[in-house]
Amino acid sequence: MDTKLLYQDPDTFITPLLAIFSVDSATDKDAPPAPTLLSTSAAIFKAAAQVLASGEFKATLGETILIHSPIGVAAERLLLVGLGKLASLSLDELRKGGGTALRAAKPRGLRQVAIAFPETPLASASVARVIMEGVGLAEIDYDIYKTDRKDLSIHTTTLLAPEKSVGIDTGFAEGNILAAAQNLTRSLVNEPGNVLTPTVLGQRTAAMCAEVGLKCEVFSTEKLHELKMGAFWSVSQGSAEPPALIVMTYEPAVAPAEGSPVIGLVGKGITFDTGGISIKPADGMEKMKYDMAGAGAMIGAMRAIAELKPPVKVISVICSAENMPDGKAFKPGDVVTAMSGKTIEIINTDAEGRLVLSDGLHYAKTLGCTHLIDAATLTGAVAIALGKLNVGLFSNDDATVENFTSGLPLSGEKYWRLPCTEDYRDQIKSQIADIQNTGTTRYGGSITAAMFLKEFVGDTPWIHLDIAAMAWNDEAKPWLASGPSGVAVRSIVEWVRSYAKETLDPAHRAQ
Numbered sequence: 001m002d003t004k005l006l007y008q009d010p011d012t013f014i015t016p017l018l019a020i021f022s023v024d025s026a027t028d029k030d031a032p033p034a035p036t037l038l039s040t041s042a043a044i045f046k047a048a049a050q051v052l053a054s055g056e057f058k059a060t061l062g063e064t065i066l067i068h069s070p071i072g073v074a075a076e077r078l079l080l081v082g083l084g085k086l087a088s089l090s091l092d093e094l095r096k097g098g099g100t101a102l103r104a105a106k107p108r109g110l111r112q113v114a115i116a117f118p119e120t121p122l123a124s125a126s127v128a129r130v131i132m133e134g135v136g137l138a139e140i141d142y143d144i145y146k147t148d149r150k151d152l153s154i155h156t157t158t159l160l161a162p163e164k165s166v167g168i169d170t171g172f173a174e175g176n177i178l179a180a181a182q183n184l185t186r187s188l189v190n191e192p193g194n195v196l197t198p199t200v201l202g203q204r205t206a207a208m209c210a211e212v213g214l215k216c217e218v219f220s221t222e223k224l225h226e227l228k229m230g231a232f233w234s235v236s237q238g239s240a241e242p243p244a245l246i247v248m249t250y251e252p253a254v255a256p257a258e259g260s261p262v263i264g265l266v267g268k269g270i271t272f273d274t275g276g277i278s279i280k281p282a283d284g285m286e287k288m289k290y291d292m293a294g295a296g297a298m299i300g301a302m303r304a305i306a307e308l309k310p311p312v313k314v315i316s317v318i319c320s321a322e323n324m325p326d327g328k329a330f331k332p333g334d335v336v337t338a339m340s341g342k343t344i345e346i347i348n349t350d351a352e353g354r355l356v357l358s359d360g361l362h363y364a365k366t367l368g369c370t371h372l373i374d375a376a377t378l379t380g381a382v383a384i385a386l387g388k389l390n391v392g393l394f395s396n397d398d399a400t401v402e403n404f405t406s407g408l409p410l411s412g413e414k415y416w417r418l419p420c421t422e423d424y425r426d427q428i429k430s431q432i433a434d435i436q437n438t439g440t441t442r443y444g445g446s447i448t449a450a451m452f453l454k455e456f457v458g459d460t461p462w463i464h465l466d467i468a469a470m471a472w473n474d475e476a477k478p479w480l481a482s483g484p485s486g487v488a489v490r491s492i493v494e495w496v497r498s499y500a501k502e503t504l505d506p507a508h509r510a511q
């Protein structure tokens, strides 16, 4: 799909479909819906007047109505796209609105879509950005393995902006970059385990890096042994597929001042999780192809970082393996030694994510990272704790969390911090080794997993994102296909950019 930004009046633009955003401006809870358009065009208001007055269209979020041959407007069709209540309008509704417009056009076989830039009090650069994010994300349908798939691709989406106001072009470009990055993540997560092995994940990552000018190294078994990554290797040893240790490096054009932050992005890349010898039940096991969604998020984030070029150094470490039961597989009761030197008693081979990440986090520190973030489909328990609306966030440093949270109004993603304090540490005490890989009880399973990771980051400021419940959408939305969500890409990119600001502004750094 091509995207274009034009500074032109929407009512004179010739297109098969022109999308106009609409909100419910009723303020009283019990008042009937009062749909109105986020437009200043008298022609468009006139063409939509009957539909708006009919009561058929309430402008709820994701609702659409189509008006054919609108009088006084050059477009062949007007598509009114609901964004919900005016009072609660935020960037996220506009992102979803952009997606809804595109997904309404697709099944109609239309190839060109135009979107009228909405009149809102929100910053226009951000508005342009989120609309293009929504449009880009909505383009994807997960039908690549269907031999009877129909080509419903949109060829061009045009954003029609009112006048050359500063920032719209930057926001537009950033939105395209972020959508492409998140779609890369989603397409990787969609791949079945037989296609996307750790080796193939390494190849695809290297290809992306070559395309955007990132340094990329892909290692395997030998390097794991050389680095003494006993925890990572223990997970991999039962699979016929070799592991992949992927290291991506982004160096800003101008070398940052000495002492500037070096950001480390660490991803769990289990390309299939059977549970190993502690094997999972068959029901739903096919979903465990998405156990590399944390790695996918980091790969997508690195792509966006390479294109957005923040002035901060970023290193990403991806730990990819397949968790299989086998004669050579690791077993409950085994004791392994992590790269950090800590010994780990394996209680459950299905708690494999924390094992690969323990070595990944430690390795990222040895590469010079001063701030760490990891993303992982780590525990089923996070879905029990938070449902499927918030990512579980854990950290050892409040300032780092603040930096992360500051990007959320723009990324539109939801995170909820859960505790990760020393009083939980007893859970991972082992009889025989330094620590064990699961808790003594099932309670607080996501916290136990975070406590395990915390053992390997030491004093380095760190955030752990448990995306297990959020990486896969079971239901389709008017703005998005069901399947891989690509969660965390946008928020991680904003977090990295928050350090770019710190690098440039010495006053802020001195605080």
Ligand code: BES
Pocket: 273, 275, 291, 348, 350, 351, 352, 353, 377, 378, 379, 380, 381, 438, 439, 445, 468, 469
């Ligand atoms: N990959 C799973 C977690 C998961 C569950 C991701 C559901 C996505 C959806 C992880 O490796 C796992 O198996 N965790 C265990 C930990 C337990 C053995 C302590 C779990 O959550 O049951």
Ligand code: MN
Pocket: 273, 275, 349, 350, 351, 352, 353
């Ligand atoms: Mn597991």
Ligand code: ZN
Pocket: 270, 273, 291, 350, 352, 353, 377, 378
């Ligand atoms: Zn797993």
